[in-house]
Structures are given as structure tokens and as C-alpha cells.
Amino acid sequence: MTKNPSTEKTPPAEKQTTLAPTGHARNSANLKVAILGFGTVGASVAKILCELKPQGLEMTHIFNRDVARKRVSWIPHSVQWTEDFHDVLASGADVVVELAGGLDPAGEWVRKGLTAGKSVVTANKQLIAHHGVALEKLAAARGCQLLYGAAVAGGIPVIPGLQHGLAGDRLTQLLGILNGTCNFILSKMEQGAEFNTVLSEAQALGYAEANPTEDVAGYDARAKLVILMRLAMRADVHPEEVPCRSITDVSAIDFTYARDLDCTIRQISRGQLHEEGVVATVGPMLVPKSSPLAWSRGTENMVIASGQFGGDVVFSGHGAGGHPTAVAVVSDLLAIVHGSSQVEFPSRKTTVGGEFMVPHYVRFIVDDRPGIVSEIAGSLAEFGVNINAILQKPGHPKHNLPFVVTVEPCASSALKKALARIAKMDCLQESPLDLQILEN
Amino acid sequence: MTKNPSTEKTPPAEKQTTLAPTGHARNSANLKVAILGFGTVGASVAKILCELKPQGLEMTHIFNRDVARKRVSWIPHSVQWTEDFHDVLASGADVVVELAGGLDPAGEWVRKGLTAGKSVVTANKQLIAHHGVALEKLAAARGCQLLYGAAVAGGIPVIPGLQHGLAGDRLTQLLGILNGTCNFILSKMEQGAEFNTVLSEAQALGYAEANPTEDVAGYDARAKLVILMRLAMRADVHPEEVPCRSITDVSAIDFTYARDLDCTIRQISRGQLHEEGVVATVGPMLVPKSSPLAWSRGTENMVIASGQFGGDVVFSGHGAGGHPTAVAVVSDLLAIVHGSSQVEFPSRKTTVGGEFMVPHYVRFIVDDRPGIVSEIAGSLAEFGVNINAILQKPGHPKHNLPFVVTVEPCASSALKKALARIAKMDCLQESPLDLQILEN
Numbered sequence: 095m096t097k098n099p100s101t102e103k104t105p106p107a108e109k110q111t112t113l114a115p116t117g118h119a120r121n122s123a124n125l126k127v128a129i130l131g132f133g134t135v136g137a138s139v140a141k142i143l144c145e146l147k148p149q150g151l152e153m154t155h156i157f158n159r160d161v162a163r164k165r166v167s168w169i170p171h172s173v174q175w176t177e178d179f180h181d182v183l184a185s186g187a188d189v190v191v192e193l194a195g196g197l198d199p200a201g202e203w204v205r206k207g208l209t210a211g212k213s214v215v216t217a218n219k220q221l222i223a224h225h226g227v228a229l230e231k232l233a234a235a236r237g238c239q240l241l242y243g244a245a246v247a248g249g250i251p252v253i254p255g256l257q258h259g260l261a262g263d264r265l266t267q268l269l270g271i272l273n274g275t276c277n278f279i280l281s282k283m284e285q286g287a288e289f290n291t292v293l294s295e296a297q298a299l300g301y302a303e304a305n306p307t308e309d310v311a312g313y314d315a316r317a318k319l320v321i322l323m324r325l326a327m328r329a330d331v332h333p334e335e336v337p338c339r340s341i342t343d344v345s346a347i348d349f350t351y352a353r354d355l356d357c358t359i360r361q362i363s364r365g366q367l368h369e370e371g372v373v374a375t376v377g378p379m380l381v382p383k384s385s386p387l388a389w390s391r392g393t394e395n396m397v398i399a400s401g402q403f404g405g406d407v408v409f410s411g412h413g414a415g416g417h418p419t420a421v422a423v424v425s426d427l428l429a430i431v432h433g434s435s436q437v438e439f440p441s442r443k444t445t446v447g448g449e450f451m452v453p454h455y456v457r458f459i460v461d462d463r464p465g466i467v468s469e470i471a472g473s474l475a476e477f478g479v480n481i482n483a484i485l486q487k488p489g490h491p492k493h494n495l496p497f498v499v500t501v502e503p504c505a506s507s508a509l510k511k512a513l514a515r516i517a518k519m520d521c522l523q524e525s526p527l528d529l530q531i532l533e534n
Numbered sequence: 535m536t537k538n539p540s541t542e543k544t545p546p547a548e549k550q551t552t553l554a555p556t557g558h559a560r561n562s563a564n565l566k567v568a569i570l571g572f573g574t575v576g577a578s579v580a581k582i583l584c585e586l587k588p589q590g591l592e593m594t595h596i597f598n599r600d601v602a603r604k605r606v607s608w609i610p611h612s613v614q615w616t617e618d619f620h621d622v623l624a625s626g627a628d629v630v631v632e633l634a635g636g637l638d639p640a641g642e643w644v645r646k647g648l649t650a651g652k653s654v655v656t657a658n659k660q661l662i663a664h665h666g667v668a669l670e671k672l673a674a675a676r677g678c679q680l681l682y683g684a685a686v687a688g689g690i691p692v693i694p695g696l697q698h699g700l701a702g703d704r705l706t707q708l709l710g711i712l713n714g715t716c717n718f719i720l721s722k723m724e725q726g727a728e729f730n731t732v733l734s735e736a737q738a739l740g741y742a743e744a745n746p747t748e749d750v751a752g753y754d755a756r757a758k759l760v761i762l763m764r765l766a767m768r769a770d771v772h773p774e775e776v777p778c779r780s781i782t783d784v785s786a787i788d789f790t791y792a793r794d795l796d797c798t799i800r801q802i803s804r805g806q807l808h809e810e811g812v813v814a815t816v817g818p819m820l821v822p823k824s825s826p827l828a829w830s831r832g833t834e835n836m837v838i839a840s841g842q843f844g845g846d847v848v849f850s851g852h853g854a855g856g857h858p859t860a861v862a863v864v865s866d867l868l869a870i871v872h873g874s875s876q877v878e879f880p881s882r883k884t885t886v887g888g889e890f891m892v893p894h895y896v897r898f899i900v901d902d903r904p905g906i907v908s909e910i911a912g913s914l915a916e917f918g919v920n921i922n923a924i925l926q927k928p929g930h931p932k933h934n935l936p937f938v939v940t941v942e943p944c945a946s947s948a949l950k951k952a953l954a955r956i957a958k959m960d961c962l963q964e965s966p967l968d969l970q971i972l973e974n
Contacts, residue, residue: 142843146704243699249844251691251699258698259683259691262864264586386850389829403582404689404861407851410826412844421844424702 125431128155128182128212130203131193132164135217135244138420139191140169148424150431155182179203183210189430191423192216201225208232208240215426217244217419223317223333226324227441241426246318247272247395249418250411251425256325256399261439263401265326268365269532272318274393274414275302275309276341276361280378281391284358288346301393312338312361312376319363319376326399327367329444331374336446339377343527348457351485351498352380355455355531358388362532366450373448380455380531386410387532449505453482453531456499456513459523462492470499470516477512479504494523500531565871568595568622568652570643571633572604575657575684578860579631580609588864590871595622619643623650629870631863632656641665648672648680655866657684657859663757663773666764667881681866686758687712687835689858690851691865696765696839701879703841705766708805709972712758714833714854715742715749716781716801720818721831724798728786741833752778752801752816759803759816766839767807769884771814776886779817783967788897791925791938792820795895795971798828802972806890813888820895820971826850827972889945893922893971896939896953899963902932910939910956917952919944934963940971 127143129136136156143153153173158164161177169175176182182190183206190207192214194200201221207214208229216222222229222242233240243253247270256265271277278301282292293310296302308314313333320333341361352359362379365372381388386408390396395413400406412418460466471481479501486497501509506528513526567583569576576596583593593613598604601617609615616622622630623646630647632654634640641661644654648669656662662669662682673680683693687710696705711717718741722732733750736742748754753773760773781801792799802819805812821828826848830836835853840846852858900906911921919941926937941949946968953966 138843142702146702148702249700249703249841250847251695254694254698255691255849258694258869259865260689260861261868262582262586262588262866263689263861386829389826401689401861402586403578403857405852405858407690407849409695409847409849411847417843418845421700421703421841425699426702428701429698 124150124152125189125427126152126154126185126187127189127191127427128157128185128187129153129191129193130157130179130182130200131195132156132158132161133193134416135419135423136191136193137166138416139193139423142420142424144168144170146424148428148431151424151427154187155185157182179206183207187212189213189215189427191427192218193423194218195220197221197224204229204240205232208236208238211236211238213239213241213430215241215244215423215430217242217423219245219314219317219321223320226321227330239430241429242321243426244419244422246321247397247409247411247413248415249421250395250397250409250413251422252322252397252409253325254425255407255409256322260326260399260401260404260407263404264367265399265401266367267400268319268322268326268363269387269398269400270315270319270322270363271360271387271390271394271396272315272363272413273309273312273361274395275306276315277390277395278302278393279310280341280344280358280360283344283346284349286346286349289342289344310342311340312363315361315363316376319365319374322397323365323372323374324441325439327365327372328439328441329367329372330441331372331444331446336374336376339375341378344378344529347496348455348527348529350487351455351457351496354485354487355380355500356383357381357531358383359529360387360390362387364450368448371447372444373450374446375450375530378529380529382532382534384534385532449507450530451503451505452533453503454501454506454509455529455531456501456509457496457527458499458516459494459496460521461523462495463521466519466521469519473515474499474501474509474512476515477508479509479512506530564590564592565867566592566594566626566628567631567867568597568625568627568629569593569631569633570597570619570622570640571635572596572598572601573633574856575859575863576631576633577606578856579633579863581857582860582864584608584610586864588868588871591864591867594627595625597622619646623647627652629653629655629867631867632658633863634658635660637661637664644669644680645672648676648678651676651678653679653681653870655681655684655863655870657682657863659685659754659757659761663760666761667770679870681869682761683866684859684862686761687837687849687851687853688855689861690835690837690849690853691862692762692837692849693765694865695847695849696762700766700839700841700844700847703844704807705839705841706807707840708759708762708766708803709827709838709840710755710759710762710803711800711827711830711834711836712755712803712853713749713752713801714835715746716755717830717835718742718833719750720781720784720798720800723784723786724789726786726789729782729784750782751780752803755801755803756816759805759814762837763805763812763814764881765879767805767812768879768881769807769812770881771812771884771886776814776816779815781818784818784969787936788895788967788969790927791895791897791936794925794927795820795940796823797821797971798823799969800827800830802827804890808888811884811887813890814886815890815970818969820969822972822974824974825972889947890970891943891945892973893943894941894946894949895969895971896941896949897936897967898939898956899934899936900961901963902935903961906959906961909959913955914939914941914949914952916955917948919949919952946970
């Protein structure tokens with residue numbers, strides 16, 4: 095395991111001198127890189143480092159549990175394979191690339207790395223969403239860097255775009271397709287398939303986990319939205335405060351009705367800056383066909399950042415996968431080599447409050463009888479919710495009849511109260527589904 | 535003119551200490567900003583500085599010829615208005631924001647600013663395309679920065695995206711809609727109008743200059759493409775080496791035929807990295823309706839960067855206009871405040887050589903007689919160009935008959951030789967128009 099004893103034994107004091115001082119170009123030795131986690135992304139990072147040989151970067155360690163089964167022949171002999179994190183910590187590695195994911199033990203490794211004065215590049219969205227602010231403080235205190243361009247939308251440079259290119263604007267809204275699995279499922283359902291069929295297909299293709307909850311329930315996208323809101327709106331939001339809605343509630347029939355409304359359905363992560371704070375939500379939403387968000391296909395990711403001065407900027411591309419994510423990691427490593435210090439904008443602890451005042455789509459499935467529409471309309475009116483249109487397509491059995499009501503912009507809470515009342519009607523075959531409609 | 539004599543008299547030696555050292559965060563005094571050129575963009579930059587009050591930035595000078603007519607009341611009294619560049623040069627300004635445009639005298643001002651140790655932020659595409667490498671060297675030698683995020687695609691953070699987010703990839707192709715005027719004209723022509731009608735409309739709306747040559751001939755887009763190729767492919771290309779084709783050659787009839795081919799027409803700037811060097815071109819091109827490039831509307835800009843590892847990344851948004859361009863300028867100013875040094879990748883002098891091997895669209899207008907298609911097909915075959923399809927729409931007079939031939943991928947030079955032969959045919963009413971067809 096000790097293939098490079100000379101670097102490994104470098105005392106901490108000397109290590110500091112080989113580390114690039116924050117924001118200073120390193121002209122001397124290469125930046126020594128230790129990769130934590132040799133899965134798909136880790137192997138892709140190693141591949142890029144071996145094939146493109148970016149100037150100033152030298153891979154010195156690969157850390158993984160049961161590392162023996164991970165060994166591949168194309169990695170240079172000079173690289174030390176290890177399953178003991180302390181090998182990395184005690185080594186001369188300047189940067190730890192954390193690709194293990196999850197809060198633990200990855201968080202502990204990142205903290206230990208930073209504490210030892212090693213910069214960290216990570217793709218760990220949950221860690222950065224939950225503990226990014228504290229970890230950035232730790233990095234600053236230790237004079238090293240924490241970069242996470244790969245944590246959101248993989249190969250799409252949204253984070254550098256927000257930090258460097260749009261810093262001069264006041265960003266007021268973020269709209270994102272931040273989960274490739276959900277986009278794959280919903281864009282397939284758009285073509286007529288039901289959720290379970292497409293989920294199986296996605297699992298067979300490796301686009302969805304055996305337990306898809308993290309993706310379909312919106313928790314993955316939520317972590318990414320929280321990171322983007324911190325960078326774009328300087329709002330430090332706790333992920334659990336962002337309401338999520340699962341895409342499992344959406345049926346093929348909803349795509350049929352959406353089409354009649356010149357829309358499709360996508361999992362949208364939305365954050366808005368208001369005078370009083372921020373509003374945010376993640377879940378399936380009706381998206382007008384004319385919006386770039388409706389054009390996303392397969393596992394594609396997309397972010398639309400709207401600024402007070404610059405208007406809308408769209409970023410799209412491959413949001414996940416080993417190679418695109420690895421590009422973001424290597425770009426962060428090069429940023430450290432070139433002394434491009436992270437632009438640090440102070441964020442402040444912000445509560446997700448208020449509501450989106452938006453039009454909604456509500457789908458009912460009823461055992462038909464006279465007077466249903468009148469009752470539903472009555473309940474909506476009672477809570478100040480105005481109906482915009484009623485759609486009912488032919489060809490469905492009377493005892494299991496889907497129909498759709500769209501309502502004018504209203505607070506979700508008012509609609510929810512009305513729907514709670516409506517849900518008590520004996521004719522309802524299942525709970526009504528309400529989705530926000532994205533306005534162009 | 536001397537409202538701030540204390541800063542103005544600051545001796546150069548002391549100025550250097552208030553200047554942010556390259557790559558170091560400034561924690562002390564504000565970065566003093568002098569704006570050169572108070573036109574649309576200059577006024578927008580001042581507006582953002584006054585309204586958003588970004589931390590660390592202080593506007594100290596506004597320089598313009600005949601400055602008296604430019605004065606506006608919303609600029610703080612502390613700002614010095616001047617029409618003498620030496621006022622700026624001799625002042626305590628840390629950064630010169632050059633928004634005058636053109637090679638001269640703007641280039642001289644930028645050189646003098648850098649030589650005096652002042653960093654420069656510019657939106658000047660022609661200056662950066664022609665002299666960017668030399669100016670970056672000068673900036674590095676003087677320990678200051680030259681940033682030009684606003685020079686390409688205004689408010690869209692393509693330059694930070696390439697420099698910071700995609701640096702870890704090997705970018706092999708750039709496709710861009712880099713000129714909003716041409717995109718406005720062509721997306722209007724798509725709806726049936728002829729060039730001259732739309733040009734007049736664009737001029738009335740302020741989207742096109744009285745003399746539109748710079749835009750329609752492709753020279754504006756070419757300068758931007760050259761800048762992007764330097765950053766993305768490390769290829770230092772002379773703008774004049776990139777072949778340009780004017781969009782004035784395109785007629786309404788071409789959009790009709792393009793539609794039959796499930797395409798539209800856009801001014802596309804294309805650069806490719808080959809083993810032997812680079813290939814580049816700017817001009818109208820057939821774009822499949824399924825490409826994001828076909829979705830661009832109005833003055834929108836778009837860039838698709840394709841990498842060996844990350845695949846395609848799309849950036850789009852408002853490429854021009856005062857406010858979006860000003861966002862890019864202020865973002866660059868903030869990058870200097872936050873000590874984010876420019877990532878410097880060495881570029882090498884590269885000759886634009888070789889050719890695109892792509893399918894082409896060729897439109898003929900003939901005085902019809904028997905045997906024309908056979909003659910044309912014969913000439914094409916003689917130069918090894920294979921016909922893919924022949925399209926002829928009804929409803930045109932026989933003596934002025936447009937028809938279209940699409941050819942399989944071939945070198946443009948071979949096609950041009952064949953067309954030179956064909957151009958001698960007496961039946962031709964005008965020179966044939968050949969356009970590249972973008973493949974998906």
C-alpha cells in the first residue's frame with residue numbers, strides 16, 4: 095500500500111508550502127490529488143487525468159473500501175491504492191477529491207481533510223446542501239479551498255456561471271430540471287407510458303436506483319436547489335424546509351390533459367427571491383411547451399436563472415453520468431491549480447416562507463353523478479379560488495372518470511384547504527392531484 | 535472636472551497598494567472603477583453599481599467625449615465626469631472599464647491603463663479577438679487583470695463557463711449564435727418576410743446599425759468565435775482567417791425549402807478542433823428543427839460547447855443589450871474584488887485550415903429548359919460530389935425557377951469548384967447559393 099513513501103512521509107509543515115495559497119497561481123510543483131471513492135465518477139476523473147494529463151495535476155492516491163477489487167491496470171504505478179483514509183490524511187496530497195457521497199462518513203473525511211489543510215473538491219450535493227456553509231468556513235480558516243462544481247448538474251457549469259458570470263446581477267428566480275432520473279421517467283411518460291413501466295426501464299438502464307425514493311420524491315433535486323439558492327440568492331436554506339412532491343402521483347392521463355393545455359409535465363425545482371425572503375418547491379409541474387424546460391429530454395438537466403438586469407439565462411446539458419461529472423471535478427482541480435479562488439459571497443440563514451401565487455392544475459377521479467362540478471366549484475369559491483377552465487376528455491368509464499380543473503393564480507394553501515373539503519365528497523375515487531402550472 | 539482631487543493626486547506607488555494583488559481577496563478599500571464610454575452599456579453598468587451597490591466596488595470616474603451632454607442626475611456627486619483620458623490615467627482608479635469599442639483609440643486606452651497597473655474590464659470583442667493574447671501578456675507583466683466576459687454573448691456566462699466549468703474537458707466543437715441582429719433577421723424571415731423588410735424593421739427597433747455590414751457579413755460573430763476558440767481550444771486564431779458568408783445571400787424561398795428539409799436557417803459560428811489544427815466558419819447554415827440552435831428567437835444568443843468527456847453543454851440568453859452586457863461587466867469587476875484570478879491557459883498560434891466535411895444545400899435559380907438537372911448532376915459528379923435529394927416546389931415561373939439540390943458530406947472546396955463550373959451555364963439567373971447543413 096505504500097508505493098510513494100516519500101510523499102507520504104512529508105511532514106505537515108512542508109505540505110503547507112506545496113499547497114497553493116488561496117488565490118495564488120502555483121508555479122512550482124504539481125497539485126497532488128487523492129481520489130476518495132473509485133466508482134463511476136472516480137474512475138472517470140482518473141481517466142481524464144490519465145488521458146488529458148492536465149498541466150499541474152498529479153494523481154497520487156485512490157482510496158476505496160475493499161480497494162483490491164477496484165484496481166485497474168491503466169492507473170499509473172506511482173498512484174497509491176489504499177482502503178485506509180489515514181493513508182491519505184497523512185500523505186502529501188494537496189487536494190482530496192471526495193466522491194463517496196452521503197453525509198457520513200464522507201462528511202467526516204471532508205472535515206478531516208480541510209482541518210489538515212488539504213483543499214477539497216466534491217460532488218457531494220447532500221453534504222454541501224446541509225453543511226456547505228460550515229465547511230466553507232472551515233476551509234477559509236485553514237487557508238484552503240472547498241469546491242463543488244460537480245454537486246449540481248454534473249457537467250453543466252451552472253455553479254461557475256452563477257459565481258463568476260452572473261454575480262453582477264440580482265438573481266430573483268431559479269427554475270431547474272435537476273434530476274435526470276425524473277426527467278427520463280417524465281419525458282417517457284409524455285409518450286404514453288405509465289410510471290411503473292418507465293421506472294423499470296430506467297432501473298434496467300442504470301438511470302434509477304433499486305430504491306428510487308431519493309430521486310422521485312425530489313430529495314436529490316432539493317439538495318441541488320438549496321445549493322443553487324445559496325449561490326444565486328445568498329439564502330442559506332435548510333433542505334428539509336423546501337416542500338417536495340413526488341412524481342409518483344402523476345399518471346399517464348395527466349400528460350393527456352397537459353397536452354390539451356399546451357403543456358407537458360416535468361419535475362421542476364423552483365426558488366424565488368421575495369422582499370421578505372425566499373419561496374421554494376420541488377415537484378412535478380405543468381410546463382408550457384414553449385418553455386425551454388419542456389424541450390429537455392432523457393436524463394438532461396437544465397437551469398434557468400432569471401436576473402433583474404440580465405433576464406433569463408439557460409444552461410443545459412448532461413447533468414449526471416461519470417464523464418460529465420468528472421469534467422466538473424477536474425475543472426475545479428484546475429481552478430485550484432490556477433489560483434482562481436472561490437468567489438465568496440456571504441449568505442444568510444433564510445427561512446423558506448410564503449407561497450407561490452401561481453395557477454394550478456387539479457385532476458379529479460370521480461364516480462360520476464349530477465352536481466359534482468357544481469359542488470367542487472362551490473368549495474373552491476369558498477376559499478377564494480377561481481376556476482379558469484374545466485376539461486373532460488371522452489372515453490373513460492363513468493364510475494372512474496378523470497376530469498381536470500385549472501384555477502387562476504392562488505396561494506397553494508388556499509387551494510389545499512379547498513381540496514381537503516372536496517376530498518370528503520363520497521364520489522371521489524382517489525385524492526385530487528394538484529400541480530403548479532409554470533407561467534411563461 | 536476635478537471633484538475628487540485627493541484620489542486623483544494619489545501617487546502611482548501608493549495606487550499599487552490599493553490594487554488587489556492578482557488572485558488575492560481585497561479586504562481593505564473599495565475597488566475604484568473608472569467607466570470609459572457612457573453609452574447604453576456604460577449607463578447600465580453605472581445603473582447596476584448605483585442600484586445594487588455591490589460590495590467592494592466604488593465608481594469614481596466616467597469618461598466620454600463631449601461629456602457634458604452625457605451627464606445624468608442619478609450618478610453620485612462623488613463621481614468625476616471627464617473627457618480627458620489622462621484624468622483617469624492619473625487618478626487613483628484601480629480598474630478601467632472600457633466600453634468605447636473598436637480597435638482605436640480604445641486599444642490605446644487599454645494598453646495605457648494596463649501599463650499604469652490598472653486592471654481592465656472590457657466588452658470590446660474586436661480588441662480582444664485581435665490583440666487579446668498580447669494584452670493578457672501585458673496585464674500579467676504589470677500584475678493586473680484583463681477580463682472580458684462581456685465581449686461574447688453579453689449576459690450569458692459563456693466565458694466563465696469555458697474558463698472555469700469546462701476547463702477539465704477537451705472541447706472539440708463550438709457552435710454559436712453569436713449575433714443577435716442576424717438572429718432577429720433570420721428568425722423573422724423564417725416567418726415569411728424578405729431580408730430588406732426585416733432589416734428595416736430591425737433598424738427601426740435599434741437592433742441593427744444604419745450600416746449593418748459588421749453584423750450581417752459575420753465580422754461581429756467572427757470576432758466572438760475567435761475569442762471562444764482561444765479559450766475553449768487554446769487556439770490563437772487571426773479573425774481574418776475565418777471565412778465569413780453574409781446572410782444577405784439568403785432569400786425567403788430558402789426558408790421554404792429549409793422547412794421541407796425539417797430545418798431552418800440561422801447565422802452559425804462554428805469552430806472545430808482537429809488533429810492537425812482548427813476549422814472555423816461563420817455564415818448562414820441549415821439547422822435541423824430538432825437542434826436547440828433552431829429554437830433561438832429574436833436577438834437571443836446561444837453557444838453549444840461539445841467536449842470529449844462532457845458531451846454537449848448549451849448556454850443561451852440575452853446576448854446583447856445594455857443591461858445583460860452590464861451584468862457581465864459587473865461580474866468581472868466582482869471577480870477582481872474577490873481575488874478570483876483569471877485562469878490562464880496558454881494558447882498557441884493556430885492557422886485555420888482544412889475544411890468541414892458536411893452536407894450542403896445548394897439553391898439554383900434557372901430559366902428552365904430540358905437537361906438542366908442532368909448537367910448540374912454531371913458537374914457535381916465530376917468533382918466527386920454526390921447528390922442526396924432534389925427539391926422543386928411548384929408555383930414559380932419557368933423563366934425564374936428556384937430548385938434545390940442537397941449533397942452528401944463533401945469538402946466545401948470540391949463543391950465550390952463544381953459550382954464554378956455550373957455557374958457558367960447560360961440558364962442560371964443568378965449564382966447558386968450553397969449553405970452548410972448542420973448535422974444533429
